[in-house]
Structures are given as structure tokens and as C-alpha cells.
Amino acid sequence: MNRLGSSTSPYLRQHAANPVDWWPWSDAALAEARDRDVPVLISVGYAACHWCHVMAHESFEDPVIGAKINANFVAIKVDREEHPDVDAVYMAATQAMTGQGGWPMTVFATPDGEPFLCGTYFPRDNFDRLLDAVAEAWRDQRDAVLRQGAAVVEAIAPQRLGGAGGTPITPDLLAQAAQRLVAAHDVAYGGFGEGGPKFPPHLALLFLLRHYKRTGDKDVLEVVQHTAEAMARGGIYDQVGGGFHRYAVDGHWVVPHFEKMLYDNALLLRVYTDLWRLTGDALAGRVARETYECLVQDFSTPEGGFRSAYDADTEGVEGLTYVWTPDQLVEALGEEDGRFAADVFGVTAAGNFEHGATVLTLARDVDDADQAVRDRWRQVKAKLFTARQDRPQPAIDGKVVAAWNALTITAIGEYARVAEALGEDPGDAADRAERAATLLAERHVDADGRLRRVSLDGIVGEPAGVLEDYGCVAEAFALIHQLTGAAVWLERSGALVDTALAKFVEDGRVFDTAVDAQRLVTRPADPTDNATPSGASALAGALLAYHALSGEPSYRDRAAEILGQVAEVIAKHPRFAGYSAAAAEALLSGPVEIAIATPDADQAIELTRAAIRNAPGGAVLVVGEPDRPGVPLLDGRPLIEGRPAAYVCRGFVCDRPVTDPVGLSTVLTV
Known part of the structure; x- marks a missing residue:
């Protein structure tokens, strides 16, 4: 048994009995390499990764390979989901050196962590020869190896995008982004681009739905509808159990890579929920409901959170289940x-x-x-x-990741509201969202207000939260404030965005790791969205939500600055800036603030439903008694002649209040 047995990462625990003397990622591991004067072997993967399992069985479980690694290297095993910052740095190096990336990621580095040789999966015999070659180069060609490492670090240093103010977000800029996505739409099978593999483009679809709501562009809506229907009818969607697999290996959404990821299902729940809200489409509504039920049934943990993933394999065979x-x-x-x-x-x-x-x-x-x-x-x-x-089941990665749970909280909270507004019973969806938020607030937030990224079975791990954790969790807490009217959630959201601004933003530049985080060979600062929102786009969304609920204009200004720095990416490469573009839509809309003053929520149910059905993307909504303590949006919002009243505001400047659903719908759609 090596050092991985007590880890909060199921992926690391999978390697606890390897003959390799693995270390978890830590300064101590690098110090050990310096003391022994040997290079570092960094192996990065995750629990649901098929080829990670293959390389583990072929190489890391082999005593001969294990002995060779132990003799000549300090071996570090990294769960990319626990340490996305470490993964980002070495993935940039791998892509720079090989032109491609993937997992498992295999990196040889100096004791200071500077990568000098990178790759992904290596068959056992190739890996065996590579170990010998690297050990020989370290012994006999040390200067060349060190020069190579320094050159790689220089090459992967993140470049600053835009100036201090960046490019303003304008309607034309977002129209350009939407048009690029429409032009890239696969008119035969949906999605963007032809051929496989095809990943669900949830972030781009979220942007397009908000863009359609603001502009009424029917071409944009058709792209979303076509793609959503194609995915829902394909094999990427679990037709029996609900929820989505990670991606389709083909271009038709038919044959999936069978892993199921929490973040995909959370983000796709938001897509189908919003499509259902905007169109009333029966297929979108069913898929939203079944995806929610999949999250509850398959991903829930006893502590109230949501586990990370289901493996692609069952007993080593893809698709067996x-x-x-x-x-x-x-x-x-x-x-x-x-x-x-x-x-x-x-x-x-x-x-x-x-x-x-x-x-x-x-x-x-x-x-x-x-x-x-x-x-x-x-x-x-x-x-x-x-x-x-009754069949064999895939393995489960049961760790709770803060950002992914926050995305799930937001998705479930939005689903609860929309289902009720459209006349369906959402069950206890709102309660489940609040329970998961409470888990994050009570377990993942330290006494000093700092976030921890992961927990397992209620035990919080060492990895510090990265920017996407702060942004996603702050946005989720803001939604729970809207659902419950409890002041504490707005306070918690504000505390996280303040910490993020203080620790992750320097001289206007947004970094993915905190200023006081463990030092890496470069400090990652990737503004582009991938399978999940980037830290920058998540923070921008959280800042806008907090601004709209608190009335503090400075937070909107900071969001505009962050989005301005990625404006060119939004316009030219919207497939990699979907969440930023969605936040930009909210920025252009205001965001819209809706306050419904009522002595009893049941008395304002029709007003509330009208608000939910017609609100633009990124809008916030609170319902409660006028001047409710801790709910700034209800301050000075009285009843009208004793009746519930709806106030539609931007920057806390409100239109004339309305008391009937038709009038509210008109105000929101003008």
C-alpha cells in the first residue's frame, strides 16, 4: 500500500495497491525528488477514464515497471478533477509538445516541476523503454533536459488577453457570436461541426437560448431545437435511465462513450429546462424531468451532495450495462x-x-x-x-466537487421554478438544491471563508478551491437566496465573490488559482470554456447575479471588465466561450431584477409564474414581504392597494409596478 489509500479521490484510491510508490500531488513529493536528485513522473487521470484504466492494468500494476519507476523517479498521481490547476499546466505542456492532449496524461518533469517530456497513453512495452530512456537522459544529458524544461515553461506561460478595459460587450458582438454558431451548425445531425467525436455543446446552447430570448432570432432557436432533439433521440441520452453520457464517438449522437459526468447532466438540465420554458416543447420538458430524476436517483450522496461520475466501463467492457x-x-x-x-x-x-x-x-x-x-x-x-x-454496474466516483455541485444546485433550482411555472409538480427539487448548498456552505467553506474543492463521504479533502469553484458556488448561493428569501445565502454569495476578487484578480487579470495557492511552474489563467465554465466566466456570472440581488453597482462593473477581456474570444470563437457569452447576454439585459412583493407566496403564484415564463436570461427573482430583512430587492417595494405587486428593475431602477400576470408579461417582453 502506497500513500494514496487515505485520499479523498476515488481515482487515487484505485492506485493505492500498485507496486508504484505513488505520492499525491504535494510540495513534499517535489522535495523528495530534489533530495534524491531524480526526475518526477506525473500521471494525471480521473476515475471514469477508460484509457487510464488500461494503462494502469498494463503498466502501473506490473511489478517490473513499478520497480523501475521507484528506482529512477518520484511518481506523483494526480486526479485532474481534484487539481484542475495542475492538470491545466501540464495539459498545456503536453499539447505544446505533442500537438494533442488527453488522459491518462504522462509527464516527466524536473524536481521543480518543469515538464521536459509529455505524452498520454503509452502501451506497456513502449512505456518500459521510455522509462529507461528518460532515466538515461537525466543521468547523462542533464543540461539538455533542464534547458528543455525551461523552454516548455516559457512556451506555456499564459498570455494576457485584451487590455485593462478590454472590448465593450455590445449587441453586435453577441450577434456575431450567434451567427458564427449558426454557421457552424451541423444541419444534418445537430451540434457544431461534422463527424465525431461529438460533445454536447451545453454552454453554447445556454448562450443561444439567452440570445434568442433577447433578440427573437428564430434561426438561433432552430439550431438549439435541432441539436437538443438530436441529442435526446440519440444514444448519448440514456433512453432507459435518463441523463446523458459524456459524448458520442460518431457524428450522429448514436454511440456514446458511456461515462456519465455530473457537470454534463447539470448543464444539460439547464439547457432543456430553458428550452422547455421558452417553447413549451414536450420532448424538452420530458428530458429535463428525466435528467433531474437521474441526478436524484444516481448521483445523490447521503450527505446531500452529488457524486462526480459513473465509469465508462463495466468490468472492463464499455457499454456492458x-x-x-x-x-x-x-x-x-x-x-x-x-x-x-x-x-x-x-x-x-x-x-x-x-x-x-x-x-x-x-x-x-x-x-x-x-x-x-x-x-x-x-x-x-x-x-x-x-x-x-440486475446487470453488472459501472464503478462510481463518489467525490463531491464544489463547482460541479454548484452547477447542479443552479440547474435543479431553475428546474424547480420552471416546472412549477409550467404546471408540473417539481417535487422536492428546491429542497434538494438547498440541502446540497448547505453541504457546500458547512463542509466546503473554511472558517476563514476559503473554499475546499472536494469531499468524499462528508470528509473534506486538501485541494484548495480554484476560481471556477468560487464563481459557480457564489452563483448557486445567489439562486438559493432567490428560492428561499433567506438573507444568509446572499451574504454567503457576496463573501465568495469578494474573496475571488481579492485572491484571483490581480491588476485586472483573472487567474484560475489564488495568489496564495501552491506555486506551479506557471499560474494558469485560461479564460476559455471547456466541458465546464472557465473560472473567469463563472465569476462574471456570479458577479452579475450578486449585483442584481444586492444593488451594488461595482460588481456589475467588475463583471463587465472581465467579459471585456474575453470579448474577442466570444465574437470569434463562441464554441469556447459559451458561458461568457451567456453572462454577456445577462449584462446587456441589465441583468433584469424582478421583485414580487406579497404577504404570502401563494397569493402571488400567477405573478410568479408569469415572471418565470417571461424573464430574460440571467434575470433574478425574489418573492416575499415588502422590506423583508436581508433581501435588498424587496426594500421599498410595497403592495399596491393591498395586492401583490411585481417590480421589474435594472440597477434597482424600476418600472411602474404591475399587479396582474398579463401586465407583467408585457413589461418583460417589451
């Missing part, structure tokens, strides 16, 4: 329902996956079918889900 043959359908459902299921889900004898199996897709329309067909389809799905539970 999820795929079906016609005979398996008949065995689970009987002859008649088996044929019905094969027809609806596109299951054939030839299959669309390996060994004649089929990844289920939605081959027939059921959302608009008659009630009898819908009832039968739901019964068949329930039976298939029960049968699937």
Missing part, C-alpha cells in the same frame, strides 16, 4: 413488448454497436403519440430499467 439485443429485450419484456421496444428503440439483429448489440435510441416519436402508446412506453422503460439493475 447499457446495450441490448432483440433476444435480451424479449427475455426482459416478453415477446410482444420486446418487439414493441425493439421498434421504439431501434434495436435490430445487426445492432449499431459491438457484437451485434444496440445502443438504444428513440427511433419513434413517443412524446406526441397517443396516451396508450405513451403509457406502454413508460411501462416498458420501467421494466428495462429494473432488468438493467
Whole structure:
């Protein structure tokens, strides 16, 4: 047993019994390399990574390889989800040296952490030879190795984007971004770009939905609808259990890479919820509901948070849990329902996956079918889900990541509001969002107000929060303030954005790590969105929400400065700036502030529903008694002739209050 057994990372624990003398990422590990005068082997991956498992089985579980590593290197195992800052630095080096990246990431570095040779997956024999070559180079060509490391560090130093003020966010700039996405739309299969692999473009879709709401551009809405429907009907969507897999290996959304990630499902829940809100589309509403149910059923932890991921493999085989043959359908459902299921889900004898199996897709329309067909389809799905539970199941990464839980809190909170506004019962969604927020507030926020990134089974780990944690959690706390009317959530949100501004922003420049964080060979500062929002875009969204709820104009100004620095990225590369563009839409809209003054929430239910249905993207909404303590947006917002009244404001300057839903809808759509 090496040093990884007590880690809060399930990925590191997977390697605890390796013959490799692994260290977790730490200054102590680098100090050990300096003391021994040996290079560092840094292996970066995550628990749901297929090729990480392959390399582990081939190399890291091999005693011969383990002995060679232990003799010539200090080996450091990094969970990229615990340490996105470390991952970002060495991924930049890997891409600079090889032209590509991925996981597992294999990096050889000096004892100071300077990378001099990088790669990804290496087959066992190649890796064996590489270990010998690196050890020999360190021994016999030390000066060349050190020069290489210094050159790589210089090459990957982040470049500053824009000036101090940046480029102003304008309607034309966001229109340009939207037009670029429309032009890149795959008109045959949805998404952006042709061919595979295809990742769900949730951040870009969130932007486009906000842009459509502000502009009414029907071309933009068609892109979102087409892509959302294609994903929902494809194999990337779990047709039986709900929720989305990580990506499709093809360009048609049919065959997924079977891992399920919390952040994907949280962000896609927001997409389908907002599409449902704006259009009333039955398919979007069903997918939103099923994705929420998947988050509750499959991702919830006993402590009230949400676990990170489900593995791509089941017992080393991709898709084993999820795929079906016609005979398996008949065995689970009987002859008649088996044929019905094969027809609806596109299951054939030839299959669309390996060994004649089929990844289920939605081959027939059921959302608009008659009630009898819908009832039968739901019964068949329930039976298939029960049968699937008897199969071997993929491994689970149970750690709670602050940023990803915050994205989930925001998604579930928005779903709760929209479902109720559209006449569906959201169940206890709002309570679940608040419970998860309480877990973050009580376990992940230190006594000094600093965030910790991860916990496992309620035990908080050592990794410090990075900027995306601060931004996402602050935005989630702002939403819980709106849902509950409790002053403490707005206070908590404000404390986090203040800490983020103090610790992560220097001379107007936004960094992903705090000024007092563990020193890396470069300080990452990537403003582009990837699978999750960048730290900069998350902070901008949080600043706008806090400004709109608190009335403090300086926070809006800081958000505008941050977005101005990435304005050119938004305009020219919107696929990599979707969350920034969505925040920019909120900036242009105000953000809109809606206060509904009422002595009792039930008395204002129709006003509240009208507000939710018609609010522009990024709007905030509070409902409660006039002058409620700790709720600035309700200050000085009285009832009108004893009736509930809705105030629509920007910068705390309000239009004339309205008391009927039609009037409120008109104000919000003008």
C-alpha cells in the first residue's frame, strides 16, 4: 500500500495497491525528488477514464515497471478533477509538445516541476523503454533536459488577453457570436461541426437560448431545437435511465462513450429546462424531468451532495450495462413488448454497436403519440430499467466537487421554478438544491471563508478551491437566496465573490488559482470554456447575479471588465466561450431584477409564474414581504392597494409596478 489509500479521490484510491510508490500531488513529493536528485513522473487521470484504466492494468500494476519507476523517479498521481490547476499546466505542456492532449496524461518533469517530456497513453512495452530512456537522459544529458524544461515553461506561460478595459460587450458582438454558431451548425445531425467525436455543446446552447430570448432570432432557436432533439433521440441520452453520457464517438449522437459526468447532466438540465420554458416543447420538458430524476436517483450522496461520475466501463467492457439485443429485450419484456421496444428503440439483429448489440435510441416519436402508446412506453422503460439493475454496474466516483455541485444546485433550482411555472409538480427539487448548498456552505467553506474543492463521504479533502469553484458556488448561493428569501445565502454569495476578487484578480487579470495557492511552474489563467465554465466566466456570472440581488453597482462593473477581456474570444470563437457569452447576454439585459412583493407566496403564484415564463436570461427573482430583512430587492417595494405587486428593475431602477400576470408579461417582453 502506497500513500494514496487515505485520499479523498476515488481515482487515487484505485492506485493505492500498485507496486508504484505513488505520492499525491504535494510540495513534499517535489522535495523528495530534489533530495534524491531524480526526475518526477506525473500521471494525471480521473476515475471514469477508460484509457487510464488500461494503462494502469498494463503498466502501473506490473511489478517490473513499478520497480523501475521507484528506482529512477518520484511518481506523483494526480486526479485532474481534484487539481484542475495542475492538470491545466501540464495539459498545456503536453499539447505544446505533442500537438494533442488527453488522459491518462504522462509527464516527466524536473524536481521543480518543469515538464521536459509529455505524452498520454503509452502501451506497456513502449512505456518500459521510455522509462529507461528518460532515466538515461537525466543521468547523462542533464543540461539538455533542464534547458528543455525551461523552454516548455516559457512556451506555456499564459498570455494576457485584451487590455485593462478590454472590448465593450455590445449587441453586435453577441450577434456575431450567434451567427458564427449558426454557421457552424451541423444541419444534418445537430451540434457544431461534422463527424465525431461529438460533445454536447451545453454552454453554447445556454448562450443561444439567452440570445434568442433577447433578440427573437428564430434561426438561433432552430439550431438549439435541432441539436437538443438530436441529442435526446440519440444514444448519448440514456433512453432507459435518463441523463446523458459524456459524448458520442460518431457524428450522429448514436454511440456514446458511456461515462456519465455530473457537470454534463447539470448543464444539460439547464439547457432543456430553458428550452422547455421558452417553447413549451414536450420532448424538452420530458428530458429535463428525466435528467433531474437521474441526478436524484444516481448521483445523490447521503450527505446531500452529488457524486462526480459513473465509469465508462463495466468490468472492463464499455457499454456492458447499457446495450441490448432483440433476444435480451424479449427475455426482459416478453415477446410482444420486446418487439414493441425493439421498434421504439431501434434495436435490430445487426445492432449499431459491438457484437451485434444496440445502443438504444428513440427511433419513434413517443412524446406526441397517443396516451396508450405513451403509457406502454413508460411501462416498458420501467421494466428495462429494473432488468438493467440486475446487470453488472459501472464503478462510481463518489467525490463531491464544489463547482460541479454548484452547477447542479443552479440547474435543479431553475428546474424547480420552471416546472412549477409550467404546471408540473417539481417535487422536492428546491429542497434538494438547498440541502446540497448547505453541504457546500458547512463542509466546503473554511472558517476563514476559503473554499475546499472536494469531499468524499462528508470528509473534506486538501485541494484548495480554484476560481471556477468560487464563481459557480457564489452563483448557486445567489439562486438559493432567490428560492428561499433567506438573507444568509446572499451574504454567503457576496463573501465568495469578494474573496475571488481579492485572491484571483490581480491588476485586472483573472487567474484560475489564488495568489496564495501552491506555486506551479506557471499560474494558469485560461479564460476559455471547456466541458465546464472557465473560472473567469463563472465569476462574471456570479458577479452579475450578486449585483442584481444586492444593488451594488461595482460588481456589475467588475463583471463587465472581465467579459471585456474575453470579448474577442466570444465574437470569434463562441464554441469556447459559451458561458461568457451567456453572462454577456445577462449584462446587456441589465441583468433584469424582478421583485414580487406579497404577504404570502401563494397569493402571488400567477405573478410568479408569469415572471418565470417571461424573464430574460440571467434575470433574478425574489418573492416575499415588502422590506423583508436581508433581501435588498424587496426594500421599498410595497403592495399596491393591498395586492401583490411585481417590480421589474435594472440597477434597482424600476418600472411602474404591475399587479396582474398579463401586465407583467408585457413589461418583460417589451
